Amino acid sequence: MEWITLILCATILIISINILFGKSHPNMPPCIRGWIPWFGAAFEFGKEPLHFIQQARATYGPVFTVEVAGKRLTFLTLNEDFKAFFTSKDVDFEQAVQEPVYRTASISKESFFECHLDCLAIIKSRLTPGNTAILSGPLCEEFDDHLESLGSEGSAQLNELIKSVMYPAVMSNLLGQCNSPKSTLTKQEFLDKFTTYDDGFEYGSQLPDIFLKEWASSKQWLISLLRNMITKAEETLSSENGNKTLLQHLATSISDKLLPNYGVLMLWASLANAIPITFWAVAFILSNPGVYKIAMDQIRDAIQNRDKEKTKVTLDDLRQMPYVKWCIMEAIRLRAPGAITRKVVRPLKIQNYIIPPGDMLLMSPYWAHRNPKYFPDPEDFKPERWEKADLEKNVLLEGFVAFGGGKNQCPGRWYAIMELHMFVALILYKFEFTLLDPVPKPSPLHLVGTQQPDGPCTVRYKHR
Numbered sequence: 001m002e003w004i005t006l007i008l009c010a011t012i013l014i015i016s017i018n019i020l021f022g023k024s025h026p027n028m029p030p031c032i033r034g035w036i037p038w039f040g041a042a043f044e045f046g047k048e049p050l051h052f053i054q055q056a057r058a059t060y061g062p063v064f065t066v067e068v069a070g071k072r073l074t075f076l077t078l079n080e081d082f083k084a085f086f087t088s089k090d091v092d093f094e095q096a097v098q099e100p101v102y103r104t105a106s107i108s109k110e111s112f113f114e115c116h117l118d119c120l121a122i123i124k125s126r127l128t129p130g131n132t133a134i135l136s137g138p139l140c141e142e143f144d145d146h147l148e149s150l151g152s153e154g155s156a157q158l159n160e161l162i163k164s165v166m167y168p169a170v171m172s173n174l175l176g177q178c179n180s181p182k183s184t185l186t187k188q189e190f191l192d193k194f195t196t197y198d199d200g201f202e203y204g205s206q207l208p209d210i211f212l213k214e215w216a217s218s219k220q221w222l223i224s225l226l227r228n229m230i231t232k233a234e235e236t237l238s239s240e241n242g243n244k245t246l247l248q249h250l251a252t253s254i255s256d257k258l259l260p261n262y263g264v265l266m267l268w269a270s271l272a273n274a275i276p277i278t279f280w281a282v283a284f285i286l287s288n289p290g291v292y293k294i295a296m297d298q299i300r301d302a303i304q305n306r307d308k309e310k311t312k313v314t315l316d317d318l319r320q321m322p323y324v325k326w327c328i329m330e331a332i333r334l335r336a337p338g339a340i341t342r343k344v345v346r347p348l349k350i351q352n353y354i355i356p357p358g359d360m361l362l363m364s365p366y367w368a369h370r371n372p373k374y375f376p377d378p379e380d381f382k383p384e385r386w387e388k389a390d391l392e393k394n395v396l397l398e399g400f401v402a403f404g405g406g407k408n409q410c411p412g413r414w415y416a417i418m419e420l421h422m423f424v425a426l427i428l429y430k431f432e433f434t435l436l437d438p439v440p441k442p443s444p445l446h447l448v449g450t451q452q453p454d455g456p457c458t459v460r461y462k463h464r
Ligand code: HEM
Pocket: 093, 120, 123, 127, 174, 266, 269, 270, 271, 273, 274, 277, 332, 336, 337, 340, 341, 402, 403, 404, 405, 406, 407, 408, 409, 410, 411, 412, 413, 415, 416, 450
């Protein structure tokens, strides 16, 4: 009994101290700290993080801090402040992501700070628009093979169908043909393990492995897979002089024993954002008859009379389908990542506020793309708004930040746009679809990465 009284008194004391003395410094942004010390507003925030951001902005203004599980998360929501987010020397990308990198790929702090810049330089140089063009031919073949394995007709969850084609195709295209799991069983095993890993990634980035046993075992499975793939990649390298895969480029330049772990992160980065966007792009096109008609006319004009079973789509063909590319860009805009992050390493001045070192700084591409100043009728799927961008010259629209910015801007962006354009053109050329469910809403649960569908979306498909 005495113990209970003591604990109660201590709790009341901590809460009172928190309320009385826990006020922000006058120069710091308004702070949402909840009632429970340390947890802060974790429960309210965790329920629907994306919606929480928008409500907090309406109540507290464009810059605000949320205390969540011992961390201070400071959000910048004005476009005018994004430049500081992306380029200020007072904020740091590596320090922001080091802990999640450790949890999701078991990469130690020392290794990450030593190798990250070298890995990034290699990825950037391998995925320039020019090198991406070289990858487009083999990628089309991979897509085509996996699409053919769907058979002449059937029904499936659109999301699962897309994963079953894109996971193995992109993996093989970026990490190497010999590495693609060959037998049906291995391909399915890879799909299952990667899906578990991807689905749990956000929780896995916050919690120790012990709380997520199945997720942690998928992570270890993927690390072992990548270890075998690197061994094979090195063997193939010494016997062949052909084009090197991205994995082979990494293996020849980085000698760190954790290279397989970096490989898993690379694999995740290349699939986790692109696949949900492919789902949305196909679903938006199929559910808008006017959009579908224009897209199909362009696809048929560009690749008419091709072999329906071994269909070859070139970059020249894709250039004949600008409207399909606008659909891709519009899907990326509408379902952009919930938030991206940096760590404040020196006091950062934003408007009249000083944001203290140690704060995590966040901005939300998802909400930035709902600013009507840059995107009129922001909730509408309007591919034609991309007519103003110069996509041929890789110039995107003002206010578009789905790929982040500054020196850590997504190095896979040109590959992603090419891959999605190619996939959507190919799948619509080869198959006729009927949507059996309405297009689902995006799930409100995730902040990391592009938006996931909140419910099923069944389709019937038939080979043309
Ligand atoms: C629609 C698809 C994609 C979207 C929306 C997307 C978005 C992003 C964003 C927002 C970031 C963080 C940027 C920042 O903090 O400023 C990022 C990082 C990254 N992305 Fe992408 N991405 C996509 C596809 C890809 C693909 C296909 C690849 C690889 C082929 C890739 C590789 C990476 C890598 C390696 C990083 C980490 C960069 C670093 O360590 O600094 N992404 N991506």
